[in-house]
Amino acid sequence: MTNAKLCFIGAGFHASTNIYPSAIEAGAEIAAICTRDLERSKAALQRFGSRGTAYDDYRQMLRKEECDGVVVVAQPGDQTSLVLECIQAGKNVYVDKPLGWNAAEARHIADAAEQAGVVLMVGFMKRYAPVYMKLKEWISGQTLGAARSFQATFAVDSTPFCKDEEQFIKLAAIHIIDLLRYLFGEVVQVTGFRNTAGEYISQNLALKFANGITGSVYFTGMTAWSRESERLLVTFDDGFASADEINTLTVHQSRTSGTLPWKDLEERDSVFTPSGSPMSGGYRDLYLRGFVGEMAHFMECCRKSITPLSSGRDNVQTMDLCDRILSALV
Missing domain, CATH: 3.30.360.10 (Dihydrodipicolinate Reductase; domain 2)
Incomplete structure (x- = not known):
């Protein structure tokens, strides 16, 4: 595992409990954190021992920060627009599931990432467990x-x-x-x-x-x-x-x-x-559930410009299957 500079959008419970610690364990350097509140962003940086920059405007962060990738862990209803803006800014993106609420939305985002030539990875951590x-x-x-x-x-x-x-x-x-x-x-x-x-x-x-x-x-x-x-x-x-x-x-x-x-x-x-x-501390769970593995994989894909195992394009098929399952239930 080698270092990569990552920017983060979101610092809620899931992000703080699973994603940030796993990214650090995988070798990430936290370059910046953005939440809706500047003080909360500063507190998150301090919590994870980073000397990076705090933001309350993700668009400003995308303009100013040079990084290997952006990690988006926000509310499901916000993630599609956030990811599209990251792609438009030319940033590689990791986003927690779901990306798009259906196959059509997922396909639109996958198309945008491919047209921009950026890495797009969806957080299906069980593949890395x-x-x-x-x-x-x-x-x-x-x-x-x-x-x-x-x-x-x-x-x-x-x-x-x-x-x-x-x-x-x-x-x-x-x-x-x-x-x-x-x-x-x-x-x-x-x-x-x-x-x-x-x-x-x-x-x-x-x-x-x-x-x-x-x-x-x-x-x-x-x-x-x-x-x-x-x-x-x-x-x-x-x-x-x-x-x-x-x-x-x-x-x-x-x-x-x-x-x-x-x-x-x-x-x-x-x-x-x-x-x-007990020597594992709290990291045993993060490894076994696949969080550390997926963060390491994302950083490798960013550095080498390769397609992730759980790519935005692959995500289209998962969202399609979700809708087919819902339609099949009687």
Whole structure:
């Protein structure tokens, strides 16, 4: 990891808890911070040990600051216009999801970034989480044969920030939706059922991918799940892999001999998990959830002018799938 100069727009709870510390851990230098309040911008700089410049006008910051990229973590309704102005200023941009509220808006922004020749990356951090990166290796390497099917579960108390199904899909479940695209490719068929009551969300989906992989998805957002939970089980030709709660991947390789399974010790499990050492401080969570990895990836893309894994163009397909899921629910 090497240093890159980044400017930031936004210093709310998510940005301060996850994005700023991860960027610093990945080697970023905070060149400037802009919020709506100058004193708040100064306080954020001080909190993260930066001697950069505080702003309360992002347009002034974009004009004055020379940086490798701009990190935008604002309210969802503000992000589209903010990103477009960053692109028009010729800046590389990382933006927290969602970017655009639908596929048409996402496509407009992706077009603008490509025309301007700047890097545009969307914050789908699960692509950079070690457990899912390891699972992706098993899927791509086909050590267990081809992936055939999956079961995914995502449960969270989304009631404080999601008041209906569209908000739930595009502000919370979108991370899993994007992850499934990253792991398995593009979806060709969606069916779904709901048992939703207002902000209490309950959804079951069936997805079929272009490569033939099929899977079931369970989404729920309600106060019953004050403890967030996510699991992903993938079945291969010759075994299965289970990603549990972000921090454990269990890979089961089925027996290869012709004897009965209870006669020998042919079957085996491999468990991949991080150390539980307290020496990690608060950074263990930021690494395991993928925040440090995505910040490192963004800075590398800025320095090398390469297309991010979770690019603005790729984001168009994720937003399209979100809308197709909403349309499929009955």
